[in-house]
Amino acid sequence: xxxxxxxxxxxxxxxxxxxxxxxxxxxxxADILHAVQHALAEDIGSGxxxxxxxxxxxxxxxxxxxxxxxxxxxxxxxxxxxxQLDSRIAIDWHHLDGDDIAANARLCVLRxxxxxxxxxxxxxxxxxxxxxxxxxxxxxxxxxxxxxxARVLDTRKTIPGLRxxxxxxxxxxxxxxxxxxxxxxxxxxxxxxxxxxxxREAIACARxxxxxxxxxxxxxNLDELHxxxxxxxxxxxxxxxxxxxxxxxxxxxxxxxxxxxxGGISLDNILAVAGTGVDFISVGALTKNVRAIDLSMRFExx
Numbered sequence: 001x002x003x004x005x006x007x008x009x010x011x012x013x014x015x016x017x018x019x020x021x022x023x024x025x026x027x028x029x030a031d032i033l034h035a036v037q038h039a040l041a042e043d044i045g046s047g048x049x050x051x052x053x054x055x056x057x058x059x060x061x062x063x064x065x066x067x068x069x070x071x072x073x074x075x076x077x078x079x080x081x082x083x084q085l086d087s088r089i090a091i092d093w094h095h096l097d098g099d100d101i102a103a104n105a106r107l108c109v110l111r112x113x114x115x116x117x118x119x120x121x122x123x124x125x126x127x128x129x130x131x132x133x134x135x136x137x138x139x140x141x142x143x144x145x146x147x148x149x150a151r152v153l154d155t156r157k158t159i160p161g162l163r164x165x166x167x168x169x170x171x172x173x174x175x176x177x178x179x180x181x182x183x184x185x186x187x188x189x190x191x192x193x194x195x196x197x198x199x200r201e202a203i204a205c206a207r208x209x210x211x212x213x214x215x216x217x218x219x220x221n222l223d224e225l226h227x228x229x230x231x232x233x234x235x236x237x238x239x240x241x242x243x244x245x246x247x248x249x250x251x252x253x254x255x256x257x258x259x260x261x262x263g264g265i266s267l268d269n270i271l272a273v274a275g276t277g278v279d280f281i282s283v284g285a286l287t288k289n290v291r292a293i294d295l296s297m298r299f300e301x302x
Contacts, residue, residue: 040120043122060301071172093108114302133290137289142174153176154283154287188206
């Protein structure tokens with residue numbers, strides 16, 4: 001469902017579909033409250049001794065401003081941070097996750113008790129600026145390969161404790177989510193092959209252990225590609241293949257399996273990789289090389 005709502009308040013989220021296109025929004029993950037609770041505890045500890053200097057009855061109005069252009073992401077985490085501190089804090093958003101925002105744009109206005117607003121400021125902004133940074137980079141990768149037919153995937157190279165949040169952000173940016181963890185998909189990598197003895201043995205064990213799941217196999221050369229295809233792998237990950245080798249792999253495959261290029265992918269070379277005809281391109285840089293967006297919150301104590 002494409003989100004038509006342009007303003008929403010604290011605690012309200014529109015319903016959206018998952019991982020389709022950057023014009024749609026995915027559903028935020030279920031662990032938001034836990035992630036925010038942990039982040040607040042980390043920051044507050046035994047209590048915010050500086051906010052205690054503010055009169056308990058003081059109220060405030062605050063505005064969040066983007067200091068640079070970005071793709072907005074993380075509003076649910078931002079909302080949750082203040083909701084856990086004081087449900088009286090009202091947040092009026094001028095933009096939604098997935099929106100392209102300009103430098104100096106006003107993102108939202110907060111109103112409520114001053115103390116909890118001051119206490120929650122850094123935690124809320126940390127989520128918002130980090131996830132906006134991830135979504136912004138993801139959007140750049142997606143736009144770079146637009147029209148080629150290749151889809152950009154994220155990876156498991158995420159900040160510990162923020163995997164679901166970062167995978168939400170890459171989806172907001174328009175990327176597809178690869179497996180969330182070791183529990184939901186089979187990806188046979190070089191060490192699995194070494195431990196099993198061969199690609200054939202590794203795939204046979206995968207079929208026996210989890211017959212309901214498609215098998216993806218990582219290969220490092222064209223000979224291994226032939227082996228993976230001969231054993232019926234549904235997806236083959238072409239690890240660190242040169243451009244010419246990727247083209248040859250596409251010719252060898254002839255549509256039998258989905259092909260995923262990975263390794264050393266950057267904004268400088270992803271278009272050339274997409275032009276070889278691969279189906280997917282996985283990019284670790286989406287979530288491991290994160291640069292937070294510059295945001296600020298300005299308070300007016302009343």
